[in-house]
Each structure stands twice: as structure tokens, then as C-alpha cells.
Amino acid sequence: MRQLLVAGLILLGSCSSKPSTSSDILEATTAPTTITKQFENQIAESILEEVRESLPDLKGATRVQFLREKSEQFDHSVNNKLLISRVLIEKDILDYLITSEDILLRSDSYASILGALSSLDWKPDTYERKILEELNRIDQTIAVLSAKPNTESFNQHAHMSEIRKSTRYPEDTFDGRQTYLDRLSQEMITAQADWFDTYSIYNPSELSILGEEGTVRSFHYTADGLVINLDQVRDLPSFELKSLAVFYGFPGLQSFIPRPSDTLRGFLNLPAYTLGWAGYILDEIGTRDVGNTLDYLYFSRLQASMALADLKLHRHEWSVDEAVNYITDNAPYTAHRITLMIDQIQKNPGYYTAALGGKLKFVELKRRCLAEGRNCEADFNQQVIDQGPIPFEILERFIL
Numbered sequence: 115m116r117q118l119l120v121a122g123l124i125l126l127g128s129c130s131s132k133p134s135t136s137s138d139i140l141e142a143t144t145a146p147t148t149i150t151k152q153f154e155n156q157i158a159e160s161i162l163e164e165v166r167e168s169l170p171d172l173k174g175a176t177r178v179q180f181l182r183e184k185s186e187q188f189d190h191s192v193n194n195k196l197l198i199s200r201v202l203i204e205k206d207i208l209d210y211l212i213t214s215e216d217i218l219l220r221s222d223s224y225a226s227i228l229g230a231l232s233s234l235d236w237k238p239d240t241y242e243r244k245i246l247e248e249l250n251r252i253d254q255t256i257a258v259l260s261a262k263p264n265t266e267s268f269n270q271h272a273h274m275s276e277i278r279k280s281t282r283y284p285e286d287t288f289d290g291r292q293t294y295l296d297r298l299s300q301e302m303i304t305a306q307a308d309w310f311d312t313y314s315i316y317n318p319s320e321l322s323i324l325g326e327e328g329t330v331r332s333f334h335y336t337a338d339g340l341v342i343n344l345d346q347v348r349d350l351p352s353f354e355l356k357s358l359a360v361f362y363g364f365p366g367l368q369s370f371i372p373r374p375s376d377t378l379r380g381f382l383n384l385p386a387y388t389l390g391w392a393g394y395i396l397d398e399i400g401t402r403d404v405g406n407t408l409d410y411l412y413f414s415r416l417q418a419s420m421a422l423a424d425l426k427l428h429r430h431e432w433s434v435d436e437a438v439n440y441i442t443d444n445a446p447y448t449a450h451r452i453t454l455m456i457d458q459i460q461k462n463p464g465y466y467t468a469a470l471g472g473k474l475k476f477v478e479l480k481r482r483c484l485a486e487g488r489n490c491e492a493d494f495n496q497q498v499i500d501q502g503p504i505p506f507e508i509l510e511r512f513i514l
Contacts, residue, residue: 154196161188162204162378169381174219181212203508207378210505214383224428224463231468232386233505234475238425241467244474245422252415253444259408270444277412277446282352291344295325298342301359309399312365313499314492321368332454335362349451356406357413360399366392369499379503385465387503390472393417394480395495397473416445420455421470427456428463475506482514 165184172180185208194202214230221227225238236244257268284294302321310316322339332349334341340362343349360366370388393414400410419441426432432440434456441452459466476498483490497513 151196151198154193155198155201158188158192158197158201158205161191162201162208163376165208166375166378178212178216178219181208181215185209185212203504204378206508207382207504211378211381218383227464228468228471231383231464232390232471232475233384233507234386234468234471236471238429241471242422242425245418245425245467245470248470248474249415249418249422252411252418256408256411256415259411274444274446277353278351278448281446284347284350286347290347291325294344294347294350295323295342298355298358299323301355302363305356305359305399306364309360309365309402311492312395312398312495313369314496321363330454330457332451332458333358333362335367343454346448346450348448349454351446353409353446354413356403357396357400357410360410361392361396361413365395365399365495369395370503382503382505384468384472384503384505386468386472386475387506387509388472389465389469390474390476391498391502393469393473394476412446416441416447417466417473418470419445420459420466423456424459424464424466427459434460472506479510479513486514 161184165181168180169177185205188205188208194205197205210233214233217223217226217230221230228238228241229235253270256273257270260273261268284290302323324339324341325344326341327343327345329341329343329345331341332343362368367388369391396410397414400407400414403410423432423437423441427434427437434453437456437459438449438452441447441456442449445452480490480494483494488494494513498509501509501512
């Protein structure tokens with residue numbers, strides 16, 4: 115059918131009784147090319163549409179096999195040189211889905227899993243070096259901001275213990291837990307108002323906040339909302355509220371509004387991009403919110419510590435107890451809260467490490483943007499949100 119249509123178009127283009135002029139010749143050569151491009155893009159779009167419609171109902175190996183078959187069909191049916199950029203990007207995403215989902219389904223290699231969850235080509239040793247550098251940066255900043263006059267040295271372990279003891283927690287009652295959820299909701303509204311200039315275009319969003327008890331998770335975020343474990347009120351320090359609002363709400367994770375149905379982006383599993391962006395923007399806001407900078411740093415310290423624990427646990431360099439003790443000593447959160455988070459690390463290897471890697475990648479991209487003298491605030495942020503989540507290699511085509 116395809117060959118007959120192209121041949122028919124060529125025949126139609128040559129059916130003219132008028133003498134040929136230079137403009138006629140140009141029209142005869144360009145018109146079929148334009149129509150051919152449209153035809154090629156229509157074929158590509160139909161394949162991609164079938165992927166988008168069928169993928170939600172497929173699981174496991176069947177899903178990977180389907181993706182591979184559609185990619186091969188695309189390669190055999192379409193001339194990539196005639197495709198528009200949007201379609202080419204969708205094909206790149208399709209191919210990334212094949213690789214990443216196959217790795218996450220079959221591979222026991224922690225390095226491969228990190229690559230699939232991040233789209234970065236860093237080795238585990240590179241992650242460790244970068245995580246330790248980030249932890250050192252955070253610790254030095256905390257020490258400078260927390261130093262007391264006439265004090266010779268700063269004891270981080272003692273400082274974190276004191277913050278854990280002195281902070282406010284919700285009352286251990288039904289009303290106390292409800293008040294906590296109400297306060298967090300109000301902080302999210304405030305964050306939207308205070309940091310409105312983070313993007314050049316504001317897309318309002320609503321995030322439902324739910325409390326639950328008897329669960330093995332501390333915080334669980336999905337497109338449906340944020341679910342918070344209320345079992346132990348001492349897992350919910352008041353200094354964390356602003357960080358939670360920025361990280362999970364706007365301008366953090368809630369900035370990634372649901373993708374339209376005409377893209378494969380919504381099928382990507384890239385915590386490096388989404389959680390990485392939330393961690394990156396948390397630091398940006400923490401720097402601007404001068405009176406509360408330490409509170410943001412404590413949350414950043416927790417996230418970076420979890421990334422290190424993720425790496426150490428899955429490289430069999432730490433036990434669970436060693437991971438819990440390290441984080442408890444260096445962040446002002448309870449051992450119970452940290453134990454719940456460590457449990458999630460064991461069930462989802464690579465997520466925290468990939469997320470921290472994504473945060474550091476966004477820092478790197480921001481530095482490159484500044485070095486080029488471009489607008490690297492709202493415009494830069496808007497491009498990241500509008501284009502993502504996508505593999506970083508594709509993102510760099512747009513913003514660099």
C-alpha cells in the first residue's frame with residue numbers, strides 16, 4: 115500500500131500539459147517530498163500511538179518484547195531522515211524504555227540498575243565520590259550556619275542530636291495528627307505563592323495529602339497524592355514542613371503535571387529526573403529562604419545520606435544497622451523513620467542513589483548554562499519541566 119501511494123503521487127505530479135519552467139520543476143520535486151515526509155511521519159505516529167495505547171495493559175517480559183517489536187517495526191517502516199524532531203524524540207524514548215525496562219526486569223547488576231534509573235553513564239565509584247562531595251558541602255554549610263560564638267569546633271553528631279530533641283512534634287492524638295496534615299497543606303499553599311517566580315509559566319496543581327497508619331513506608335508519593343505514615347509522631351519534626359512542601363509540592367515534584375496522552379514520557383521510570391529535580395530545587399529555595407536555610411539543609415542531608423546508604427548496602431559494604439546508625443548520627447531524624455526508609459532502599463535498589471545523581475546533574479547543567487551567560491533561572495527551570503521527564507542526553511539537546 116505504501117509503495118502504490120508514493121508511486122501514485124509521483125505520477126500525479128508529472129501529469130501536466132503545460133511547458134516545464136524552472137518553477138514547475140521545483141514544485142514537482144518539492145511537493146512529493148513534502149507529502150512523502152507527511153506520510154512517513156503518519157506511519158511513525160501510528161506505531162507510537164499503538165505503543166501508548168497498549169503499554170498500560172502489558173507487564174514484565176511481554177511488555178519488553180512488545181516494545182522491542184514496535185521499535186523494529188518503526189526501523190523497518192520509516193525513513194528517519196524525513197521525520198520531524200518531536201517524532202524522533204519519541205523514538206529515542208521508545209528505545210530507552212526497551213533498554214531500561216529490560217534491565218530492571220532481568221538484571222542483578224547494581225551498576226546497570228543505576229544506569230536505567232538515571233540515564234547517566236556514571237560508574238558506582240563515580241556516584242560514591244560525588245555523593246561524598248555533596249555530603250561534605252552540606253556538612254560544611256550546616257557547620258558555618260550553626261556555629262556558636264566563642265566555640266572552637268562544631269560537633270555535628272551532638273548538633274543533630276540536639277535538633278532531634280528540641281524540635282516540635284505533633285501531639286500524639288487524632289487532633290494532633292490532623293493538625294500536622296493541615297499545617298503541611300498550608301505550607302504547600304505558601305510555597306506556591308512564595309516561589310511563584312521559579313518558572314516562567316505557572317501550571318496550578320492540586321496535591322492530596324493523606325495520613326495512614328500501620329504501614330511500612332514513611333512517605334509515599336504518586337500522581338494520586340502524598341501518603342504519610344502517622345504511626346509515630348516523632349517521625350514528623352516541625353523543621354521539615356517547609357522542605358516537604360517544596361520537595362513534594364510546588365516547585366518540586368508537583369511541577370511535573372501529568373503528561374499529555376501523545377507522548378511516551380509518562381512511561382519512563384527516571385527518579386534521577388523527577389526526584390533529582392525536587393532535590394535540586396529544594397536547595398535553590400533553601401538558599402533563598404534565608405531564615406530557614408538550615409531546615410532545608412537537614413532534609414538535603416537526609417536525602418544524600420540515603421543515597422550513600424543505598425550505594426553501600428547494595429555493594430555489600432554496610433549492614434542495615436550500620437546504615438541506620440550512620441544516618442541517625444548525621445541527620446536529625448529518628449531511628450524509626452530512618453529504618454522505614456532503609457527498608458524501602460532494600461526493596462527498590464538504586465532509587466535514592468539515582469535521585470541524588472540527577473540532582474547533581476541538574477547542578478552541572480545549571481553551571482554550564484551560567485557559563486554561557488544565558489537566562490538560567492525561570493527559563494532554564496521551565497525547559498526542564500516542560501521537556502521532562504526524559505533521559506538527560508535528550509534534555510541536553512534542548513537546553514545546551
